[in-house]
Structures are given as structure tokens and as C-alpha cells.
Amino acid sequence: xxxxxxxxxxxxxxxxxxxxxxxxxxxxxxxxxxxxxxxxxxxxxxxxxxxxxxxxxxxxxxxxxxxxxxxxxxxxxxxxxxxxxxxxxxxxxxxxxxxxxxxxxxxxxxxxxxxxxxxxxxxxxxxxxxxxxxxxxxxxxxxxxxxxxxxxxxxxxxxxxxxxxxxxxxxxxxxxxxxxxxxxxxxxxxxxxxxxxxxxxxxxxxxxxxxxxxxxxxxxxxxxxxxxxxxxxxxxxxxxxxxxxxxxxxxxxxxxxxxxxxxxxxxxxxxxxxxxxxxxxxxxxxxxxxxxxxxxxxxxxxxxxxxxxxxxxxxxxxxxxxxxxxxxxxxxxx
Amino acid sequence: xxxxxxxxxxxxxxxxxxxxxxxxxxxxxxxxxxxxxxxxxxxxxxxxxxxxxxxxxxxxxxxxxxxxxxxxxxxxxxxxxxxxxxxxxxxxxxxxxxxxxxxxxxxxxxxxxxxxxxxxxxxxxxxxxxxxxxxxxxxxxxxxxxxxxxxxxxxxxxxxxxxxxxxxxxxxxxxxxxxxxxxxxxxxxxxxxxxxxxxxxxxxxxxxxxxxxxxxxxxxxxxxxxxxxxxxxxxxxxxxxxxxxxxxxxxxxxxx
Numbered sequence: 001x002x003x004x005x006x007x008x009x010x011x012x013x014x015x016x017x018x019x020x021x022x023x024x025x026x027x028x029x030x031x032x033x034x035x036x037x038x039x040x041x042x043x044x045x046x047x048x049x050x051x052x053x054x055x056x057x058x059x060x061x062x063x064x065x066x067x068x069x070x071x072x073x074x075x076x077x078x079x080x081x082x083x084x085x086x087x088x089x090x091x092x093x094x095x096x097x098x099x100x101x102x103x104x105x106x107x108x109x110x111x112x113x114x115x116x117x118x119x120x121x122x123x124x125x126x127x128x129x130x131x132x133x134x135x136x137x138x139x140x141x142x143x144x145x146x147x148x149x150x151x152x153x154x155x156x157x158x159x160x161x162x163x164x165x166x167x168x169x170x171x172x173x174x175x176x177x178x179x180x181x182x183x184x185x186x187x188x189x190x191x192x193x194x195x196x197x198x199x200x201x202x203x204x205x206x207x208x209x210x211x212x213x214x215x216x217x218x219x220x221x222x223x224x225x226x227x228x229x230x231x232x233x234x235x236x237x238x239x240x241x242x243x244x245x246x247x248x249x250x251x252x253x254x255x256x257x258x259x260x261x262x263x264x265x266x267x268x269x270x271x272x273x274x275x276x277x278x279x280x281x282x283x284x285x286x287x288x289x290x291x292x293x294x295x296x297x298x299x300x301x302x303x304x305x306x307x308x309x310x311x312x313x314x315x316x317x318x319x320x321x322x323x324x325x326x327x328x329x330x331x332x333x334x
Numbered sequence: 335x336x337x338x339x340x341x342x343x344x345x346x347x348x349x350x351x352x353x354x355x356x357x358x359x360x361x362x363x364x365x366x367x368x369x370x371x372x373x374x375x376x377x378x379x380x381x382x383x384x385x386x387x388x389x390x391x392x393x394x395x396x397x398x399x400x401x402x403x404x405x406x407x408x409x410x411x412x413x414x415x416x417x418x419x420x421x422x423x424x425x426x427x428x429x430x431x432x433x434x435x436x437x438x439x440x441x442x443x444x445x446x447x448x449x450x451x452x453x454x455x456x457x458x459x460x461x462x463x464x465x466x467x468x469x470x471x472x473x474x475x476x477x478x479x480x481x482x483x484x485x486x487x488x489x490x491x492x493x494x495x496x497x498x499x500x501x502x503x504x505x506x507x508x509x510x511x512x513x514x515x516x517x518x519x520x521x522x523x524x525x526x527x528x529x530x531x532x533x534x535x536x537x538x539x540x541x542x543x544x545x546x547x548x549x550x551x552x553x554x555x556x557x558x559x560x561x562x563x564x565x566x567x568x569x570x571x572x573x574x575x576x577x578x579x580x581x582x583x584x585x586x587x588x589x590x
Contacts, residue, residue, distance in 0.1 A: 198530045202534060
């Protein structure tokens with residue numbers, strides 16, 4: 001999934017560099033805080049292991065002649081934690097670019113985001129959310145598979161968004177997104193199977209290597225929700241920039257060729273529409289009172305998407321609080 | 335191709351090899367930005383742009399066959415992306431080359447442009463990596479203020495890549511020697527997991543040994559690069575030549 005230079009425009013590549021630099025700075029700070037001095041060689045050598053592991057192919061049942069291999073970000077995230085895994089994968093991506101010419105120099109920022117930061121954090125958050133207890137082999141397989149598949153698809157979706165924003169696609173964005181995500185879903189499942197098989201092997205033969213890692217821990221659920229919220233916000237903001245200013249399917253059907261298919265002369269409907277227009281804080285995803293031709297400005301669409309996402313999440317959280325059953329207290333009063 | 339070949343090429347002694355890594359990195363970056371920002375239709379101008387990296391390739395004594403193989407090995411993803419252009423953009427166009435006129439579609443032109451741009455930028459990157467020792471790249475990354483832990487990580491990664499890859503090659507050779515046919519997904523997966531587990535265990539054992547050896551030598555959590563990058567007269571001369579080359583390209587762009 002290494003992006004060559006040709007998939008990005010210069011402004012998007014510069015933006016990706018800035019985001020990647022900020023992300024790498026943060027994960028390096030977190031890794032320095034959490035990783036002891038003795039673990040530094042382990043990080044370096046596991047990075048080299050990821051290179052080597054990519055050489056171990058195994059044939060796939062379909063399509064004929066295809067083979068799969070470990071990509072490694074989720075495995076590293078399970079073994080080392082997300083911040084250290086992101087640092088290791090960043091170094092792998094930099095060496096792949098500068099020494100082995102895999103991925104363009106201009107696309108380095110984008111590749112760090114897609115191949116290091118996103119898979120490490122998303123994969124680790126999902127894995128820890130459904131992490132197995134010791135001895136639960138089936139759950140370990142499922143957790144590794146789901147984590148790898150989601151991490152891969154998230155990275156592929158980000159790649160599509162970056163390419164779409166660059167405006168280099170001759171293919172419609174939705175086709176490109178569907179194709180890339182579909183392919184990477186399959187790759188992610190294969191990655192998950194091999195990651196799980198590797199974890200099972202290490203747990204059986206060398207438990208010391210993964211001992212104490214890959215288990216659920218107190219911050220797991222918090223981390224999962226934080227990652228999910230960040231993913232939703234980023235996706236909403238970025239996808240809304242690519243939103244078409246054409247009417248949607250229903251609007252188009254209603255207004256095609258100026259011919260009205262549905263007509264409702266009821267004054268109640270008209271007054272409800274008026275009230276809705278007056279009360280809606282952002283009618284048609286824009287500022288109230290904006291001229292029609294200004295309405296679909298990218299900035300306002302993004303703002304509307306993010307605000308909408310936050311409000312929806314707050315509403316869901318409030319509903320879940322309301323319908324949650326009150327657990328009896330575990331504390332006893334003397 | 336052996337995996338250490340690029341490392342061996344960077345040990346040669348030519349004008350390009352003696353330049354500061356920062357100069358080469360910045361020049362490569364500016365040239366890549368210039369090529370990528372060219373419009374999607376200027377094939378002839380792109381071929382003019384290819385002259386620079388090709389000359390550098392020749393001066394730096396990088397075998398042309400090796401560079402071509404490297405570009406071909408890395409191109410499948412770009413090839414698929416470029417070929418998709420042919421099917422989606424079928425606007426008819428009539429490109430001309432001197433007295434010759436062709437009938438084609440805009441998709442075909444875009445496909446060729448993408449492939450040529452890829453070849454040019456990859457050649458630039460090949461020249462950069464084949465003329466710069468890894469220790470110099472690390473010094474340049476330190477100068478670029480990359481986080482200390484990341485530079486250390488890249489240094490250790492590069493130091494052990496070849497050791498772990500050699501070990502993996504041995505394991506793969508052993509599998510090839512014992513397996514004569516496809517054994518079915520379940521068995522293949524089990525074997526691959528065993529091999530990967532074995533290499534992972536070897537990697538962690540090596541890490542333990544390295545950690546102890548580093549502690550015995552007084553490792554305090556940071557590695558100081560021995561090489562201090564220094565700009566010299568050669569770097570200035572190279573930068574001036576590059577600026578003139580870009581200026582000439584701009585003039586030609588206006589004519590073409």
C-alpha cells in the first residue's frame with residue numbers, strides 16, 4: 001500500500017507531511033515515556049523482523065497464484081503497544097523509502113500516516129477492546145482478524161481520501177474507495193489470520209516474548225472509544241470535502257427536469273418547512289442566510305459534518321446513559 | 335538482486351558520493367516536487383526532465399540494469415493505477431510528435447505521463463540512496479531535528495535488517511528443500527506461522543544480547559552520530575548547477 005509520488009498533489013503531500021510530523025512527534029514523546037532503555041534494541045530488531053517477515057509468503061486459496069504475507073503493524077501494536085509500534089513502523093516506512101525506494105519521497109508523510117500511525121492505533125484499540133483471556137484461542141483469532149481487517153480498511157480509506165483530495169483520480173472517488181477498501185478488507189483478514197497464528201505459536205513456544213502484552217487493560221475501552229471518535233471525526237471532515245454539490249438521489253428524483261413528482265399542497269407541511277428553516281442552526285450544511293451559490297463551501301460543509309458527528313455522539317451517549325440499567329453497588333456499608 | 339547491493343553502491347567514491355547528504359536530500363525533494371507539479375499532458379517535457387536524473391545515474395556509476403530492474407520491481411501498484419486511466423478517460427485526443435500524428439485518448443496520455451513521472455522520481459530516489467551512506471543519512475535526519483528515539487530506531491533497524499533477512503533466507507531455503515508442492519491453506523499457514531514465530535523468537539533473543547552488550551558499553555538511552563554534516567564548496571557548486579538546470583527547464587517549459 002506504499003503510495004508513489006504520482007498519487008498525491010503537492011499541497012496534499014505538504015499537508016500530509018505536516019500531519020505526519022506532528023503525529024510522529026507525539027508518538028515519539030509517548031514512546032520515550034513508556035519504553036524502558038532495554039526495550040530500544042528490541043524495537044529496532046522487531047522493525048528488522050517486520051522486513052524479514054514480509055519475505056515469508058504463503059499461497060492463498062483464491063485468486064489462483066496469489067500469496068499473502070505479514071504486514072506487521074497490528075502484531076507490533078499488540079506486542080509493543082501503539083506508540084512504540086507507530087515509531088517502529090515509521091522507521092520501517094522511512095527506510096523502505098530512502099533505501100529500498102518503496103513509496104515516493106513526496107508521499108512519505110502520507111505513507112507514515114497510512115502505514116504506521118493509523119494501523120498501529122486503530123489495530124491496537126480494536127484488539128484490546130476484544131482481547132482474549134489467556135487460553136482463549138478462538139477469541140484471539142477473532143480479535144486479531146477483526147483488528148487487522150479494520151486497521152487495514154482504515155488505512156486504505158485514508159489513502160483514498162488523500163488521493164481524492166489531490167484530484168488525480170480519473171475514476172469516480174466512490175469507485176476508487178470501494179475498490180481499495182474491498183481489496184484491503186481481504187488483505188486485512190489474511191493479515192489477521194497470520195497475526196493470530198503467529199501469536200498462538202509464540203504464546204505456546206515462547207510465552208516470554210508476548211507475556212503481559214495483548215491483554216485487556218484498564219485503559220483499553222477508553223482508548224477504543226477515543227480512537228473511534230477520532231476516526232469518525234476525521235472521516236466526516238475529509239469525506240464532506242469530497243461531497244458532491246449535486247442533489248442526492250431523493251432530491252434528484254423529486255426535482256428531475258423541473259418536473260415535480262411529489263406535490264404536497266398542505267399548509268401544515270409548508271408551515272413545518274418554514275419553522276424548520278427558522279430553527280435549523282445550519283440549513284443545508286451552511287450558515288443561515290448564506291446566498292444559494294455560496295452554500296456548498298468546503299469549510300462550512302466540513303464544519304457541519306464535524307458538528308453533526310459530535311452532536312450525534314453526545315445524543316447516543318446520553319441515550320445510553322438513560323437506558324443503562326443501574327448496577328447494584330459492590331460496596332457494602334457496615 | 336542481493337538486498338545489500340544498494341549499501342555497497344553507496345560506498346563508492348564519485349563527486350556525488352562526496353556531497354553532503356542534506357544537499358542531496360533537499361535537491362531530490364525540490365526536483366520531485368517540480369516533476370509532480372507538471373501538468374498531466376506534457377510527455378515531451380517530461381522526457382527533457384528525465385535527462386537530469388539519468389545523467390546523475392551515469393555519473394554515480396550505478397548500473398543502468400540494476401536501476402531499471404529496481405523501477406520495474408516497484409511499479410505494479412503504479413501500473414494498475416496508470417492503466418485504470420485508460421478505461422475511465424476516453425476523451426479522444428490527437429497528439430503530434432514532429433511530423434507524426436497519432437489518435438489516442440486522454441486516458442492513454444495520462445497513463446504514459448504517470449509511468450514516466452514514476453520512472454523519473456524513482457530514478458532520483460535511486461541516485462540518492464546509491465550515493466549516500468546510511469550513516470550520512472542518519473546525520474542528516476538528526477540535523478533535520480527528527481526525534482532522538484526515531485533516529486536511534488532507524489539506525490538499529492538498518493543495522494539488523496541484513497542479519498534478520500539472512501536468517502529468514504536460510505529458513506525459506508529450508509522450507510523450499512522440504513516442500514515440493516502446495517500443501518493446502520491450513521498446513522501452509524501453520525508452517526508460515528511456525529517460521530515467523532521462529533524468526534520472531536530469534537529476533538527477541540538477538541535484542542536481549544544487543545541490549546546487554548549496549549548496557550555493558552555504557553549505553554545511556556541515546557546514540558550520538560560520529561559524523562557531523564558539513565557543507566563544503568562542492569555542495570555549493572552542485573546547488574548552483576541544480577538551480578541553473580531548473581531555470582533552463584522553466585525556459586524549455588515555456589517553449590514546449
